[in-house]
Amino acid sequence: MASEQQPFxxxxxxxxxxxxxxxxxxVYLATDERLHRRVAIKRLVSNPTSSNAxxxxxxxxxxxxxxxxxxxxxIYDVVEEQDDVALVMEYVDGxxxxxxxxxxxxxxxQKLQLLRQISNGLARAxxxxxxxxxxxxxxxxxxxxxxxKITDFGIAKxxxxxxxxxxxxxxxxxxxxxxxxxxxxxxxxxxxDLFALGVLAYELLCGQNPFGEHDSPFITVDRIxxxxxxxxxxxxxxxxxxxxxxxxxxxxxxxxxxxxNATAVAAELDAILMELDDRSTDTxxxxxxxxxxxxxxxxxxxxxxxKLLTGAILAxxxxxxxxxxxxxxxxxxxxxxxxxxxxxxPNAKSLTTAEARLLGNNALSAIKQxxxxxxxxxxxxxxxxxxxxxxxxxxxxxxxxADLLLHPSLSCDPGRCEASLxxxxxxxxxxxxxxxxxxxxxxxLESRARILQQLNYLLPQxxxxxxxxxxxxxxxxxxxxxxxxxxxxDYANMAATLSALEELQQRTPNFPPYYELYGDLVIxxxxxxxxxxxxDRLERFLNLAPEAIAEHPAVLISKLRxxxxxxEESRAKALLxxxxxxxxxxxxxxxxxxxxxxxxGEYPQALAAIDQALAQRESFNYVLQRALSxxxxxxxxxAKPLLQRAIALxxxxxxxxxxxxxxxxxxxxxxxxxxxxxxxxxEQLGPMDTYNLCLAHYIEKHFDRAGQCFAxxxxxxxxxxxxxxxxxxxxxxxxRPELAQDxxxxxxxxxxxxxxxxxxxxxxRAYAELGQPSHAIENLMKIRxxxxxxxxxxxxxxxxxxxxxxxxxxxxxxxxxxxxxxxxIWFDTTPFAPVCSRADFADLRDxxxxxxxxxxxxxxxxxx
Numbered sequence: 071m072a073s074e075q076q077p078f079x080x081x082x083x084x085x086x087x088x089x090x091x092x093x094x095x096x097v098y099l100a101t102d103e104r105l106h107r108r109v110a111i112k113r114l115v116s117n118p119t120s121s122n123a124x125x126x127x128x129x130x131x132x133x134x135x136x137x138x139x140x141x142x143x144x145i146y147d148v149v150e151e152q153d154d155v156a157l158v159m160e161y162v163d164g165x166x167x168x169x170x171x172x173x174x175x176x177x178x179x180q181k182l183q184l185l186r187q188i189s190n191g192l193a194r195a196x197x198x199x200x201x202x203x204x205x206x207x208x209x210x211x212x213x214x215x216x217x218x219k220i221t222d223f224g225i226a227k228x229x230x231x232x233x234x235x236x237x238x239x240x241x242x243x244x245x246x247x248x249x250x251x252x253x254x255x256x257x258x259x260x261x262x263d264l265f266a267l268g269v270l271a272y273e274l275l276c277g278q279n280p281f282g283e284h285d286s287p288f289i290t291v292d293r294i295x296x297x298x299x300x301x302x303x304x305x306x307x308x309x310x311x312x313x314x315x316x317x318x319x320x321x322x323x324x325x326x327x328x329x330x331n332a333t334a335v336a337a338e339l340d341a342i343l344m345e346l347d348d349r350s351t352d353t354x355x356x357x358x359x360x361x362x363x364x365x366x367x368x369x370x371x372x373x374x375x376x377k378l379l380t381g382a383i384l385a386x387x388x389x390x391x392x393x394x395x396x397x398x399x400x401x402x403x404x405x406x407x408x409x410x411x412x413x414x415x416p417n418a419k420s421l422t423t424a425e426a427r428l429l430g431n432n433a434l435s436a437i438k439q440x441x442x443x444x445x446x447x448x449x450x451x452x453x454x455x456x457x458x459x460x461x462x463x464x465x466x467x468x469x470x471x472a473d474l475l476l477h478p479s480l481s482c483d484p485g486r487c488e489a490s491l492x493x494x495x496x497x498x499x500x501x502x503x504x505x506x507x508x509x510x511x512x513x514x515l516e517s518r519a520r521i522l523q524q525l526n527y528l529l530p531q532x533x534x535x536x537x538x539x540x541x542x543x544x545x546x547x548x549x550x551x552x553x554x555x556x557x558x559x560d561y562a563n564m565a566a567t568l569s570a571l572e573e574l575q576q577r578t579p580n581f582p583p584y585y586e587l588y589g590d591l592v593i594x595x596x597x598x599x600x601x602x603x604x605x606d607r608l609e610r611f612l613n614l615a616p617e618a619i620a621e622h623p624a625v626l627i628s629k630l631r632x633x634x635x636x637x638e639e640s641r642a643k644a645l646l647x648x649x650x651x652x653x654x655x656x657x658x659x660x661x662x663x664x665x666x667x668x669x670x671g672e673y674p675q676a677l678a679a680i681d682q683a684l685a686q687r688e689s690f691n692y693v694l695q696r697a698l699s700x701x702x703x704x705x706x707x708x709a710k711p712l713l714q715r716a717i718a719l720x721x722x723x724x725x726x727x728x729x730x731x732x733x734x735x736x737x738x739x740x741x742x743x744x745x746x747x748x749x750x751x752x753e754q755l756g757p758m759d760t761y762n763l764c765l766a767h768y769i770e771k772h773f774d775r776a777g778q779c780f781a782x783x784x785x786x787x788x789x790x791x792x793x794x795x796x797x798x799x800x801x802x803x804x805x806r807p808e809l810a811q812d813x814x815x816x817x818x819x820x821x822x823x824x825x826x827x828x829x830x831x832x833x834x835r836a837y838a839e840l841g842q843p844s845h846a847i848e849n850l851m852k853i854r855x856x857x858x859x860x861x862x863x864x865x866x867x868x869x870x871x872x873x874x875x876x877x878x879x880x881x882x883x884x885x886x887x888x889x890x891x892x893x894x895i896w897f898d899t900t901p902f903a904p905v906c907s908r909a910d911f912a913d914l915r916d917x918x919x920x921x922x923x924x925x926x927x928x929x930x931x932x933x934x
Contacts, residue, residue: 141191268320589628671858673703704890738893740766814839843874
């Protein structure tokens, strides 16, 4: 409840009451007089010991403002008045998590649902590199709909990092909730928040802090660092064993013994909730035997219990282009003489332990090798199976369009696991054969061999092409590869992963999966950072591939991706010729051929190639590729039903959702783009999705929101000039020419050394913004034969010409862009103001009546 006080203003916000106060400042209830909504404002205390505290807190808040997640309190604004900084935040009409628990009698399911929400909020923040560092019940708010919202993300530590308290204790955070590494002053990553989540979950589920309630914070910290926590089942015997095991791992002293990330925690909580829903109600009342404080005071030391792998099924793995770890494949006569077989991907929510995921990745790799290396079988790319994970088997069979399905599963007891393999005929979904074998989690290579042997028994009529193939890798190196594969989505530590793969390559260069994983990681890193150095690194890595595996698909495809990126036409054609011989599935070859033409801007050829792939197998990935070719060729209307069809086959298909969102943006429906991307799982959104979300806000003239969004993109991709150029446009639209010039200069410095067509095009945009038309036009001349003739390039050319004053050339490219399918709404922006006002464009406005319609409508309203 807000306390009563005389109203006053902080910026445009009318303060009407005080919600709370603490060491960092005061929290007020206020009204946003422009948007007519209630907000909470945290006015931070000034920090005289830190000269740049204002800058740090502002940058942190701008980054946090992009999170926009239902389980994170949204930051709307930063108000700076003299020496004070105030954060304007979403007002949550509710209470703290601690108060919620005290005032209610929640069920176990309700508690787990809140913990799952908190995990999802953490996962979103961690995905853009933000860690909380002070996660506790007071920083979790619960609204009237029982929605959990995390607040105070990262602000407390940054704001007070130079305070006397922090210098004296060398740490920042709350006693009793910090991780051991935080208490010891070590470098932190997302796993420190997972420890704090464990403390919070333990308190919620057991009613006590796992490290007791001692008056001395130093004793509490000593327990955090050195003492095991009491088993949760001792404080709450009603808890399921799987939940107790999860708490044990969250509270592990060593970060690498905790779950990989918050997404994995949310998945385990989902699995536990499903198990609770399925089991009958237990009416037996069990007795609590200890308190946490009593446990620690007794100073009894208990050995760690061995973690059990319970009920896990085979882990998924990355969307791999081809089967990995196969022996060299000889030439295949034709893809027509074979049956398509697909692997049924597991439901990720079933995975409960890191050990199970590693063993599952091991088995999955073996299955791919065993299925890709058999006469008469054509393996459907696992990337397609993975997108259907968790969906009904009948729907998966329909979407994969395969003749056979291989359904793997894994169940574990202490010390050993049993893998079972079922072969399913998709015509009637009947199991036509099955095999099982025991696996030892400690023996990775032996487990792989056992899986391959069971495939021989399961598929006796489909003989391996090379019965003498061997991996030529030590058990230690193979286990290291599996660990790196498991961490392939950890973008924050990508450089370390690449270095580790390079070390493995030096020891065992004949292992094909290295080359595929390395290629995937480098292409992703280049896409996210725009760093050309990563591409040079990939070439060096591929050049070290031994002759013995030089024609393996994993190596050839990585080389093809490199050649396509570098526009090396003759090299790409030679690699495609090799792949046509090596790949047993010709549909995969035509898909690669379509990608090659697509990247060269040869859209009719790309369509012809993907149609040949579709003629052999109707894959929703091929449908998606066809939609992409139609889109970039300007026929977005024809692409839309294809994308809707792909989404219908797999409603979590983020690639289809992303492309549809981009199409709607180009077609002039930015609000639909915002809806589509906000409806997707935030963990799946990639950099281009965020970029399109920024553009949608820009087109909608949400300039503050768009500016914050592009600032976040620029921070995550510091070598990408595009977000800086759009920030320059936004600054110009806001009548801030000096800021616009500053952003343009930054973009120019970033691209000054680039010689590829995309870099030169961004240089030209920067030169135009800086008022240097001769340099801008010179760059356009350099790329006239190299850049694709698509809507992105023509739109940029039109923008450059109109900015430099060459209105005749600008009109030609505006017309061309409109002909290629871009909505007229894209020209209702500040750079294109002459299009709507100058007589030079009158004939263009006559040909496209929708051009400048929004600007004319706004002008008419203003005149009234």
